[in-house]
Amino acid sequence: MRGFFRYVGRNPALGWGLGILALLLLFSYGGRILIDPADAYALATKPDLPPMLDREALAKIGEMTTFEDKLAQLRLGLRHIFGTDTQGKSLLASMVLGTGLTLQIGAIAGAIGIGIGTVLGFVSGYYAGTVFDNIVTSLVDVVLTMPGFLVLVLIASSLADPNQMTVLTMGLVVSVTAWAFPTRAIRSQVLSMRERPFVMMAKLSAMSGHEIILKELMPNLLPYLVMSLANSVYGGVMGSLGLQGLGIGDRRQPYLGMIIWWIQYYSAFLRGMWWWILEPVTVIVLLLTALILISFGLDEIANPRTRRTV
Amino acid sequence: MTPLLELKDVTKVFGKKKAYTVALDHMSIGVPEDFPYIITIAGESGSGKTTMGMLLLGFYTPSSGQVLYRGKNIHELTGQEMFSFRQDVQAVFQDPFAVYNPFYKVDNLLSIPIKNFGLASSKRQSRELMERALNGVGLRPEETLGRYPHQLSGGQRQRIAVARALLLKPKLLIADEPVSMVDASLRATLLKALRSLNQDFGIPIIYITHDLTTAYHVSDYIVILYHGSVMEAGEVDPIIRNPKHPYTQILVGSIPWPDPNRPWGDTGVAFPKSVAFDESAPGCKFAPRCPFVFEPCTAKRPPLFQLDDGRAASCYLYQSDETVVRENLMDLFPRKEEAEAAAD
Amino acid sequence: MSEPILQIVDLRVYYHVEAGAVKAVDGVDLDLDPGVKLGLVGESGSGKSTMALALMRMIKEPGKIEGGQMILDGTDLMTLTTEQMRQARLSQLSMIPQGAMNSLHPLLRIEDQIIDGMRDHDPTLTQHELRERVGVLLEAVELNPRVRRMYPHELSGGMKQRAAMAIAISMHPQLIIADEPTSALDVVIQRQVMETLDRLQEELDLSIILIGHDMGLMAQFVDRLAVMYAGRLMELGNTRALFQEPLHPYTDLLIQSLPVLENKGVFTGIPGITPSLLDVPPGCVFNTRCPEATDVCREIVPAFRELQPGRWAACHLHGVVEA
Numbered sequence: 012m013r014g015f016f017r018y019v020g021r022n023p024a025l026g027w028g029l030g031i032l033a034l035l036l037l038f039s040y041g042g043r044i045l046i047d048p049a050d051a052y053a054l055a056t057k058p059d060l061p062p063m064l065d066r067e068a069l070a071k072i073g074e075m076t077t078f079e080d081k082l083a084q085l086r087l088g089l090r091h092i093f094g095t096d097t098q099g100k101s102l103l104a105s106m107v108l109g110t111g112l113t114l115q116i117g118a119i120a121g122a123i124g125i126g127i128g129t130v131l132g133f134v135s136g137y138y139a140g141t142v143f144d145n146i147v148t149s150l151v152d153v154v155l156t157m158p159g160f161l162v163l164v165l166i167a168s169s170l171a172d173p174n175q176m177t178v179l180t181m182g183l184v185v186s187v188t189a190w191a192f193p194t195r196a197i198r199s200q201v202l203s204m205r206e207r208p209f210v211m212m213a214k215l216s217a218m219s220g221h222e223i224i225l226k227e228l229m230p231n232l233l234p235y236l237v238m239s240l241a242n243s244v245y246g247g248v249m250g251s252l253g254l255q256g257l258g259i260g261d262r263r264q265p266y267l268g269m270i271i272w273w274i275q276y277y278s279a280f281l282r283g284m285w286w287w288i289l290e291p292v293t294v295i296v297l298l299l300t301a302l303i304l305i306s307f308g309l310d311e312i313a314n315p316r317t318r319r320t321v
Numbered sequence: 322m323t324p325l326l327e328l329k330d331v332t333k334v335f336g337k338k339k340a341y342t343v344a345l346d347h348m349s350i351g352v353p354e355d356f357p358y359i360i361t362i363a364g365e366s367g368s369g370k371t372t373m374g375m376l377l378l379g380f381y382t383p384s385s386g387q388v389l390y391r392g393k394n395i396h397e398l399t400g401q402e403m404f405s406f407r408q409d410v411q412a413v414f415q416d417p418f419a420v421y422n423p424f425y426k427v428d429n430l431l432s433i434p435i436k437n438f439g440l441a442s443s444k445r446q447s448r449e450l451m452e453r454a455l456n457g458v459g460l461r462p463e464e465t466l467g468r469y470p471h472q473l474s475g476g477q478r479q480r481i482a483v484a485r486a487l488l489l490k491p492k493l494l495i496a497d498e499p500v501s502m503v504d505a506s507l508r509a510t511l512l513k514a515l516r517s518l519n520q521d522f523g524i525p526i527i528y529i530t531h532d533l534t535t536a537y538h539v540s541d542y543i544v545i546l547y548h549g550s551v552m553e554a555g556e557v558d559p560i561i562r563n564p565k566h567p568y569t570q571i572l573v574g575s576i577p578w579p580d581p582n583r584p585w586g587d588t589g590v591a592f593p594k595s596v597a598f599d600e601s602a603p604g605c606k607f608a609p610r611c612p613f614v615f616e617p618c619t620a621k622r623p624p625l626f627q628l629d630d631g632r633a634a635s636c637y638l639y640q641s642d643e644t645v646v647r648e649n650l651m652d653l654f655p656r657k658e659e660a661e662a663a664a665d
Numbered sequence: 666m667s668e669p670i671l672q673i674v675d676l677r678v679y680y681h682v683e684a685g686a687v688k689a690v691d692g693v694d695l696d697l698d699p700g701v702k703l704g705l706v707g708e709s710g711s712g713k714s715t716m717a718l719a720l721m722r723m724i725k726e727p728g729k730i731e732g733g734q735m736i737l738d739g740t741d742l743m744t745l746t747t748e749q750m751r752q753a754r755l756s757q758l759s760m761i762p763q764g765a766m767n768s769l770h771p772l773l774r775i776e777d778q779i780i781d782g783m784r785d786h787d788p789t790l791t792q793h794e795l796r797e798r799v800g801v802l803l804e805a806v807e808l809n810p811r812v813r814r815m816y817p818h819e820l821s822g823g824m825k826q827r828a829a830m831a832i833a834i835s836m837h838p839q840l841i842i843a844d845e846p847t848s849a850l851d852v853v854i855q856r857q858v859m860e861t862l863d864r865l866q867e868e869l870d871l872s873i874i875l876i877g878h879d880m881g882l883m884a885q886f887v888d889r890l891a892v893m894y895a896g897r898l899m900e901l902g903n904t905r906a907l908f909q910e911p912l913h914p915y916t917d918l919l920i921q922s923l924p925v926l927e928n929k930g931v932f933t934g935i936p937g938i939t940p941s942l943l944d945v946p947p948g949c950v951f952n953t954r955c956p957e958a959t960d961v962c963r964e965i966v967p968a969f970r971e972l973q974p975g976r977w978a979a980c981h982l983h984g985v986v987e988a
Binding site for chain 2 (some may be wrong): 678708709710748771781851853854856860878879880882883884885886904905908918919922923924925929930931932934935936938939977
C-alpha cells in the first residue's frame with residue numbers, strides 16, 4: 012500500500028487526478044448529509060437567491076435537542092449556500108445529487124464500454140484475420156466514423172418518453188458509442204503482443220487460445236485496460252453532459268448537464284446569476300480534468316517507455 | 322518412413338505485388354525421428370533461416386507448399402494431434418527476456434509445460450524436475466526459482482530457457498540463435514547442454530544461427546542459406562574448413578577468429594560490395610556479388626550439385642550429372658551408422 | 666617515444682540508485698599512444714560502455730563521474746566547462762555509437778546531418794565548403810555519393826554505420842571511440858565496415874578505442890587490448906602477446922571459452938555469474954569465479970601494475986601488491 016502512495020507521488024498526473032476525483036466523490040456522497048434531497052427539485056425554496064447562509068436557521072441549531080433535528084436545522088441553514096435557481100431549487104442539493112448522477116452514468120458507460128471493448132478487442136485481436144475479426148473491425152470502423160454525438164441525440168430523442176429516462180437508460184444510450192474506441196485500441200495492443208516470444212512459448216507449452224488470452228495477454232494489458240476504462244468513463248460523462256445540455260432526458264432531475272439546460276432556458280447570463288453558471292461549470296471542469304489526469308497517469312504505467320524514473 | 326517434421330517444397334513470400342521478398346524459396350527438408358544429429362541452418366539476416374524455424378513451428382503459414390507433422394499438414398491438425406505436435410517439437414529462442422511474460426515468475430516457463438504435458442503427478446515432483454533441470458545448466462534453484470524475469474541476468478534467463486528444453490525432452494528441438502545474446506563465457510556452457518541433449522538422449526536439433534564458429538563446434542551437418550535458397554549443404558567440418566561455394570567462402574573468410582595470427586582474408590577471395598537484391602532476376606541468387614560469375618549463372622538457377630565428398634553446392638562451378646533431387650535435403654545426411662558401415 | 670594522446674587516471678563512475686552506488690567504473694588507469702588502436706573488451710556488466718560515455722562526458726543522472734582524470738592531448742577533460750567540452754566533442758574526440766540506427770536523426774538527410782556537426786564547430790565554413798567536405802567524407806567511408814540526399818531509413822545497417830563514421834571523422838578528431846559499432850551487423854558487412862575503419866585510421870592517423878565483447882573482432886583489429894571485468898581492468902597489453910600468454914586468469918578463461926577451428930566439440934565456459942556492481946566481492950573482484958583464487962585474493966584488492974614492459978595486470982599470482 013505504501014508502495015502505491017510512493018508511486019503516486021512520482022506520478023503527479025495520477026496523484027492529482029485521483030485526488031480530485033476523491034474530493035468529488037466525497038462531495039457527492041459525503042455531501043448528502045448536508046442536504047435534504049427534496050431541495051434539488053423545483054419549488055423547494057425561494058428562487059433566484061445568490062449564495063448566502065441562513066444565519067437565523069443556523070442560530071436555531073442550539074435550540075434543537077435531537078440529532079435529527081439539529082441535522083435538519085443545519086441543512087436548512089446551508090440550503091442557500093450555493094444560491095438557488097429560478098425554479099427554486101437549492102443549488103447545493105442539485106450539485107451534490109447531480110455530481111453523483113453524472114458519476115453513475117459515467118461508470119455505467121465506462122463499464123459497458125470497457126466490458127464490450129475488452130471481450131471484442133481481445134478475441135478479434137487474437138484471432139485476427141478470421142470472419143469474426145472482420146465483422147468486428149468493420150463494425151468498429153462504422154461506429155467510429157459516425158458523428159457519435161448526433162447518433163446519441165437521435166437515439167435519445169427517439170425513445171418513447173425522454174422525460175422518463177433513468178440513469179440506467181442514459182448510461183446505456185451513451186455507451187452505444189463508448190465501446191468502439193476501446194475495442195479498436197485493445198485489438199491493436201493484442202495484435203502486437205501476439206507476436207511476442209512469450210506468447211510463442213505459451214503455444215509451445217500447449218496452452219489453448221482462450222487460456223493465452225486470459226492468462227498471458229490480459230495481465231500484461233491491465234494498465235492499458237484501466238486507462239481505457241478512464242477514457243470510456245470520460246466519453247460517457249461527456250456524452251451525457253451533451254445530451255442533458257440539450258435538454259434531452261428527465262428535466263426534473265438534478266443532472267449537472269440539465270442545470271446547463273436550465274441556465275440557457277432562463278437566461279441566467281443576461282440576468283447576472285453568476286452563481287448558477289459558475290458552480291456546475293466548476294464541478295464539470297473538475298470532473299473532466301480529474302478523468303483526463305487519471306488517464307495521463309495510467310498512460311505512463313501502460314507505456315513504460317514514457318516513464319521518467321524507474 | 323514418414324519424417325517427424327517436414328517442409329515440403331515450402332515457399333514463403335512477404336510483402337505485396339511490387340515490393341515483395343521471397344524469404345524461403347522451395348525448401349524441402351524433413352527430419353526423421355531417428356536422427357540423432359545437430360543440423361545448423363546458417364545464414365546472414367535475410368537468408369530465411371528464422372523464417373524456416375517459424376514455419377517448422379507452425380507460427381508462419383507457407384505461401385506455397387506444406388509443413389507436415391508425421392505426414393499431416395500442421396495447419397489442419399485436430400486438437401489431439403496438435404497437442405502431440407507441441408509435445409514432440411520444442412524450441413529455444415534468441416531473446417532471453419522476451420520469452421518470459423513479465424507478469425509472472427520465471428518458474429512459469431517450466432511449470433506450465435510440466436503441468437500441460439503431464440510430466441509430474443504432484444507439485445513436489447514438479448519441483449524436483451525443475452530443480453534437476455536447473456542444475457543441469459549450472460544454475461542454483463534457490464537463486465533462480467521464485468524470481469521475476471527482470472530480477473535475473475540475461476545469462477540466467479537463457480539458461481532457464483535451455484533447461485526447459487532439457488526438461489521436456491522433445492523429439493525435435495529447434496534452437497533459433499540460442500546464444501547470440503549471451504556473453505561469450507556462457508555460450509560454451511549452453512552449447513554443451515544442447516550437445517548433451519543430442520548425444521545423451523538422441524534428440525535431433527535444428528540449430529539456427531549466423532555464427533559459423535559455434536555452428537562448427539556444436540553441429541554435425543550444415544545448410545548455408547542465402548536469400549531463401551540453399552547454397553551449400555553437407556557435413557560441417559569439411560564445409561567450414563574447406564568451403565566450396567563462393568558465398569560460403571566469403572562467409573567463412575569474414576569470421577573474425579580470436580587468433581591474431583589468423584587474419585581476415587585468409588581465404589583469398591576478393592571482397593564484393595553489397596548490391597540491392599532483385600527478387601525477379603533469373604539465375605543464381607548470388608550471381609550479382611559472386612567473384613566467379615560466368616555465363617550460366619545469370620540464366621537459370623543452379624540446382625544442388627552433389628560433390629565427391631558427399632556435400633552439395635548450388636553452383637555451376639561444380640556442375641555435374643549428379644544433382645540432388647530436392648525431394649529432401651536430408652538425403653544428403655546419412656545416418657552415422659550407415660556412414661560408419663560404409664567406411665568399414 | 667611520443668607522449669600518449671590519452672591518459673586515463675583512476676577514473677570512477679558510479680550510478681546512484683536507491684539501493685546504493687553501482688560502481689560501473691571503479692578506478693581505471695589507461696594510456697593510449699597516438700595512432701594506436703586499443704580494444705576494450707568486457708562482458709555485459711563490465712562497465713565498458715560506461716567508459717565510452719565517460720570519455721565523452723555524456724554520463725547522465727543518476728550516473729556521475731566521481732573522480733579521476735581524462736587527459737586528452739595534455740588537457741584534462743574533467744576541467745573543461747560544458748561549453749568547452751561541447752566544442753571538444755567532434756573536433757578533438759568523437760564517438761561511433763552502438764547501433765547507428767538510433768543515433769542518426771530520422772528526419773534529416775545524411776548530408777544535412779554531417780553538415781550540422783561541422784557548421785556547429787566551425788561557423789566560418791561556407792555552404793560550398795561544407796558540401797564539398799561531405800563529398801570527401803562519403804568517399805572516405807566508401808559510401809555511394811547518392812547517399813547524401815537519402816534519409817537514414819533508406820539505408821541498410823552497414824551503410825548507416827558508415828554514415829555515423831563519416832560524422833565522427835568530419836572534424837578530424839584525434840581520438841575516435843567506437844562503441845560496439847558492428848554488433849548489429851552481419852559478419853560479412855562487419856568485416857567490410859571494420860576494414861573501412863582500419864583504412865581511415867591509417868589515412869588520418871587516428872587513435873581508436875574499440876569497445877566490445879567480441880574477442881575475435883579484437884584479435885583481428887586492435888594493436889593493444891584491455892580486458893575489463895566488473896568495473897576494473899584485469900589486463901592490458903599487446904594483442905598478440907595477450908592471446909599467446911595471458912597474464913590474468915580471466916583473460917585466459919575468456920580466450921579458452923571461445924570456439925576456434927581446432928578443438929571441435931570442446932566446450933569450456935567460465936562457471937558462476939558476474940557479480941552485481943552494487944555488491945562487489947571484497948579483494949580481487951574476480952575471486953569468486955577464479956580457479957586459482959587464494960585467501961589473499963579474497964581480502965586484498967590487487968594493484969593494476971606493469972608486470973612486463975607494456976603489459977599490465979591486476980593479479981596476486983604475480984606477487985601480492987595492494988592497490
